[in-house]
Amino acid sequence: MDALFIPLAGVVGASVDQIKLITCLLIAYPLGSLFIRIPSNQPALKHLFNIGITLLFFFPILRLYSAFFQLLASILATYYLTRNYHGSKMPWVVFCLVMGHLTVNHVIRAVYNLSYETLEVTGPQMVLTMKLTTFAWNVYDGRRPAADLDKWQMAKRVTQFPSLLEFLGYSFYFPGILVGPYLDYADYMDLINETMFKKLEVKGKYGRNVPSGRKRVAYRKMIFGLLYLGVYVVFGSWNYGVSLTPWFVQQSLVSRIATYQVCGVVERMKYYAIWTLTEGASILTGLGFTGITPSGETLWTGAANVNVLVIEFPSNFKVLLDAWNMKTNVWLRECVYKRVTPKGKKPGFRSSMITFATSAFWHGIASGYYLAFLTGGFVTTIGRLARANIRPLFLEAPGTPPSIAKRVYDIVGMVITTLLLNYTASPFMLLTARSSFITWMRLGCYGHIVIGGSMAFFYAGGSKFFRNLQAKQAAKVSHRGSPPGTPENEKQFMVPPSFDQIVPPQK
Known part of the structure; x- marks a missing residue:
């Protein structure tokens, strides 16, 4: 089919693999409309449909024969382990197995120096790694007392082990097999059985x-996805790599920093395109339904992986992270961050850094990934x-x-957050430590100055100073007889940013 x-x-100016990937995502739209027409009392047909379309993607279109069988091997190994191993270490064994397999392929990709435009096994395998490790934890939670589980664990636990056909259908859910969105087994079975729809009094056509x-x-998602893709195709030369050109050096420091903000927007367009396209295809299968408004309009936000407006106009870094690669953030929070925290203790710095390291490890072995996530940890x-000490005063x-x-x-916070985002994300795209350090130097190391200066300020007495101001402000308000402003709930999980590239990830 390469002749097509x-x-x-050649006309678009993209690689053949990129055209194939976009084609698969667009084909998923009419196929999604066919999938949802399969009656809910015929679940086996829906599972077989997922498997069949995935075979269509991997064999005649993408010609990723070895990749498919490697994914199948990880799926079957996970199925066997989760079914037969009842020990408490079962989820970690599965985690090490599938993550180790992924890392081997990351190394192979690096050895052969494959460009990010080359489509091979690691892209789909990254999505599958999230699904398989989440499934292992869901099965483990299904074997634990309900009193030991939190709300998410109770809702997602697997108490009835699936058949092999059900598990293959889940693993090969076709709209998300290449670039996501990742979904857990409980949501998949709700989709198959149309559980969320059967509870509604209002019927469709x-x-x-x-x-x-x-x-x-x-x-509408498809149209926006294609628009994002068009912006990236037209302005793709404005990327983080411009910092390594002689032209960039000739500009003033202010111009360099301003130019890099524009480059960041263009770089993110390819993610917006891919994630928005796959979200639309998933919605056509019925995934992502989140309810009905009082006016009767249906909401379909459950399959979203990105919130573009929040990312481009973030009030703070925490809000930005929550809106970027949202499904991966859920996986990191539920399968790493909370799981490495000892029972009875609150997650802290150790849990956060393990989670950041896992995210970098999941993305690949390039040094730029680790520089990006390490820096991101300090930005977080x-x-x-700042939220704990300064924000309450306003x-x-x-x-x-x-x-x-x-x-x-809020405006100042948005500007600083955007500046730090583009500074922190650059190593992820540039990949090598050398290119990253050169770029940071040419940007005047403004990110490290902000990070280092802020930490020095807060830990050298700034936190105490602002806490005293908060106490004085509360006393004044209380003296006037009015309740003080209540800060937002700051309880959160420090989930690392996941600056994923268009699948397959750039290595």
């Missing part, structure tokens, strides 16, 4: 359980310190409109 893709790749509005949302720390009483000071604080 080679001419198109022709008396079906599926509510209306799905196609409208899905095809200073962001938490909060008004509940129900009161934000003051001018609060609006200025």
Whole structure:
């Protein structure tokens, strides 16, 4: 089938593998409409449909024969272990097995110096790694007392072990097999059985359980995804690599920093494109339904992996992380961050750094990944310190409109967050430590200055200073007889950013 893709790749100016990937994502749209028409009382047909479409993607279109059988080997090994190994270490054995397999392929990719445009096993394997390790924890939770589980663990636990066909259907869910979104087994079975739809009193067209509005949302996602892709194709030369060109050196420091912010927007467009396209295809299968508004409009936000507006206009780094690669953040939080924390203790710095390291390890072996996530860990720390110490001073009483000071604080926070995002993310794209350090030097090391200066300030007495200001402000408000402003709930999980590249990940 390459004869169909080679001419198109020449016209667009992209690689054949990239054209194939986009083609698969677009083909998934009409296939998603076929999938949802399979009756819910025929679950086996839905599982077989997922497996069949995945075979279509991997064999005649992508020609990834070895990749498919490698994924199948990880799936069968996970199925065997989770079914037969009842020990408490079972999830970690599965984790080490599938992550180790992924790392071997990351090494092979690095040895052969494959470009990010080359589609091979590691892209789909990264998605599958999340699914298999999550399934292992879900099975483990299904064997534990309910009193020991939190809300997420109770909702996602597997108490009835699936058949092999069900597990293969879950593993090869076709809209997400190449670039995600990753989903857990409970959500997959709800999709197969249409559980979330059967609870609704409102029916869709022709008396079906599926509510209306799905196609409208899905095809709107497709249009936006193609627009993002078009922006990247037209302006793709404005990327983080521009920092390594002679032209960049000739610019003033302010111009370099400003240029890099523009490059960051263009770099993110390819992620927006891929994740938005696959979200739309998933919605067509029925995934992502989150309810109905009082006006009767259906909501389909459960398959989202990115919130573009929040990322481009973030109020702080925590909000940005929550909106970027959201499904991977869930996986890291539920399968790493919370699991490495000893029972009865709150997650702390150790849990956070293990989670950051896991995220970097999952992405590959390039030194740029580790520089990006290490820097991101420190950015998260200073962001938490700012929210705890400075932000409460600008909060008004509940129900009161934000003051001018609060609006200025939010604008300043947005600018600083965006500057730190593009500074921190650059090593992830540049890959090598040498290129990363050169870039940081040419940007005046502004990110490290902000990070180092902030940490020195807060730990050298800044935190105590702002805590005293908070106490004085609360005393004044209390003296006037009005309740002080209540800060937002700052309880959070420090989930590392996942600056994924268009699948397959750049190595």
